[in-house]
Amino acid sequence: MNSADLGLPVDVPSTALFTDHYELTMLQAALHAGTADRRSVFEVFTRRLPEGRRYGVVAGTGRVLDAVENFRFDAGVLGFLRERKVVDEATLAWLADYRFSGDIWGYPEGEVYFPGSPLLRVEGSFAECVLLETVILSILNHDSAIAAAASRMASAAGDRPLIEMGARRTHELAAVAASRAAYVGGFATTSDLAAGFRYGIPTVGTSAHAFTLLHDSERDAFRAQVDSLGEGTTLLVDTYDVKEAVRTAVEIAGPKLGAVRIDSGDLLLVAHRVRQQLDELGAADTKIVVTSDLDEYAIASLAAAPVDAYGVGTQLVTGSGHPTCSMVYKLVARAESADPKAPLVPVAKKSAGGKTSVGGRKWAARRLDRDGVAEAEVVGTGAVPPELADRQLLVELVRGGDVVAREPLDTVRERHIAARDALPLSATQLSKGESVIPTEYV
């Protein structure tokens, strides 16, 4: 496979080490006990949405498919496992031949989800499925958290474009995945060159305060920038005095100056003053970009301000208060024996600790009302009721180990917009609330 398909802007020999130690010791014990080949069904779901959130957004599925395809134990990895005595020789021999050969179904990327939604269903032998737990959860928990925040910001921003610029606030490779998830959630562009390289997301950026400070005067800095980047550039106007900077900017770039950026202060007030000043200077088409510690609430509060675009960093890449989801990967059914024809038995944890779950291989469908608006997430085992047959949510992603559902990121992005638009109107309220539709178990 092409290592460029890994979802990373790097060559990665394998995703097999993105795995918790216990996945391998379980494998060893199951191989030894003769239970490793029992056909098994694992499901990814979440018991709750983050507090106050009304819907979740599935993101990272494309990266999961890449990770599964590339999950191999090469000589270097096997040597490490041997040296550290993680597992025995019989298990190492088994791992050397590992290649996922099972089936994966899941919610298509960009779909919305609710508590209990079976987001991903991985089916195969216990051995081949259990190993994938950690990397699948890492990807979905991270990417879905970012996409959910992005989706709220995008609905708050309405038609105004959002720029992702959070790379400096998170791990350098998490940043690339965050750009991707933000794009799925509705962002238009990113500052992160690696995200542009890997995913083709449009990248943007012009200058920082350091550029102004490098020069002997703000005027010199603006002139240097316009000379090099053209009149369509975006000038940063809050290094010294905003009013003076705007005057200088239009003087140097002319009335066709592309945009000014404001990165501090009371954005509502400053944006109004800058708009008025730009208009008075004849720069009526010059746009205003704001970029200071924005989140979905700040974006919403600027709805009436003369702002043309928002740049969002910290709050996007940290999921706006919820940097991870609580998705889990649970065994929900397994065969009674290693016989491939043995029937599946539903299983579930049953202790009093509150972390119980529903056993059995599940289907899910979204029931709509007469106006086509979602009214319930219906989750069940067994036969799908005929009236929900064409509203089913899970699609085939991997068949017999082969990925069958790659798709362009723009398709995913459009799917998300459509899915969000089909939710009740209260879905995009920013105030805290419950899931916008209930989950019903059949």
Added chain:
Amino acid sequence: MNSADLGLPVDVPSTALFTDHYELTMLQAALHAGTADRRSVFEVFTRRLPEGRRYGVVAGTGRVLDAVENFRFDAGVLGFLRERKVVDEATLAWLADYRFSGDIWGYPEGEVYFPGSPLLRVEGSFAECVLLETVILSILNHDSAIAAAASRMASAAGDRPLIEMGARRTHELAAVAASRAAYVGGFATTSDLAAGFRYGIPTVGTSAHAFTLLHDSERDAFRAQVDSLGEGTTLLVDTYDVKEAVRTAVEIAGPKLGAVRIDSGDLLLVAHRVRQQLDELGAADTKIVVTSDLDEYAIASLAAAPVDAYGVGTQLVTGSGHPTCSMVYKLVARAESADPKAPLVPVAKKSAGGKTSVGGRKWAARRLDRDGVAEAEVVGTGAVPPELADRQLLVELVRGGDVVAREPLDTVRERHIAARDALPLSATQLSKGESVIPTEYV
């Protein structure tokens, strides 16, 4: 260089794309204006600690050194920048020869820091320094956030070991860096095999609920695990009924059973009951590991419980409420011209927006009281007062582009423990408060 030194368990051709688009457009404009070669000093600092935190922990420095060393623009990267018209041909030619040739000083990794501490100082031409902003901040903001949470957890845990097991709750490569930062902050082991592979951190793990559910009975599962992993293993006892599970566990493994793990329920209550039961069964040396949604407060609340080790996931990798730091990379001084002998001029943003900073190349020292306890973080420009000369915090990390300060992770970990121990006692209070020592500007 060895790509294994990148801080990633992967081969990465370059770190140069972990960069915001605007760093390159600033470079182009400065090259065009003749200001790119002005000698410049950039500093990394934070204006505040996360709300309620009393100290910060520097982590990621080792990864920064790797990233700087490997920051190169190869043909693939240059081709991308050309195709997307990020910068012009003259700038691409400059980038093709890029190699950082300046100097970096910084707080040694593992040190504590406070608002205004000049954590890292990067000096060279504007052009060569400005490019490093994004990747340096990504690494330090992420890793230091995790290390700060780890340090609080470690002081709450006292002598009991902490196991890092958050890989599934964060981006798969952020997880590796998080394991490293947790180790710096005082964690003992990790579940993440990639962190073991890359950084030599001891990895641990035995089994999950899925392993119990795979088998026809809990008894079968325990027998399979003990047969394969030995009596010293850790059995997970909360899949069905804890009391019955503990009885079965000791029956099968014998009184030398290594440990039992409890992953749900009222851990204080359950730990007491399990300890009593284990003792009654003669398994007095069998340890109890708890692992359910722990943070530093939950760890502290279990101080009086018969618990031998804590496993921490979500709250560790998300920085226990603060998944990023607010470190910035600011130009604080630059030459008046491109002449290498031109004097440096202090510079700083001055607008009314609140994001102001202190110009000038800084030193920092930690002043101690008579008992050797830290009493102030002293930050200044110009000459260092003689009485603080041997308490200076910045050390040389890169000299003329060459890394001069690599060190083993255990050295960093010990440094952190020593630095924390030298703070006033109130540093490790978990309740919200101010910085435990003030920052004084000289």
